[in-house]
Amino acid sequence: GAVVSQHPSWVICKSGTSVKIECRSLDFQATTMFWYRQFPKQSLMLMATSNEGSKATYEQGVEKDKFLINHASLTLSTLTVTSAHPEDSSFYICSAARDSNTDTQYFGPGTRLTVL
């Protein structure tokens, strides 16, 4: 159990376009989902925390108008990178937790975004 999927697994897009990444918990309900970004040879950096039915909480330095997060159901959160630029190219990983008090999180397989 506790499987998290992400779609797409990779995407290549032109600069200026928007890209939506989906994160789904397949066999459990996830009250809380997290979005991370990982640049080459660096660690995962938390971008934002989203709770179902409420606005996401963004980490310092992450533009909420650029990285739109929607957590409309207990099994789905989406991250939309708006007007993507080459510097947004990265590995985006989501994780899901059953609730905000349970500190076990399950990671999705990640989405590799390349912006040309």
Place this chain on the structure above:
Amino acid sequence: RKEVEQDPGPFNVPEGATVAFNCTYSNSASQSFFWYRQDCRKEPKLLMSVYSSGNEDGRFTAQLNRASQYISLLIRDSKLSDSATYLCVVNRGTGGFKTIFGAGTRLFVKA
């Protein structure tokens, strides 16, 4: 200073060797601790949780020293398949935790 710091690596060891990774964390409010393994271009996978009493899972042993704010991972009898990046991970907070990842230590096990 980073909140979670790890040995920079890379560690290059022969098969069968014992290797130890160290990690320190700076926030004394940290509550739970983990080691994750990440293969190239893949998501992190939980290796084991870390407790003050120490815990062992096969060839892997993890230890936490809260007083020193230090976490360790010991791998015995290294296998080629152990080659990966090992991430020290710390959770802090109540009523909504925050996860802090270390930068990772790269391990290469060679035949």
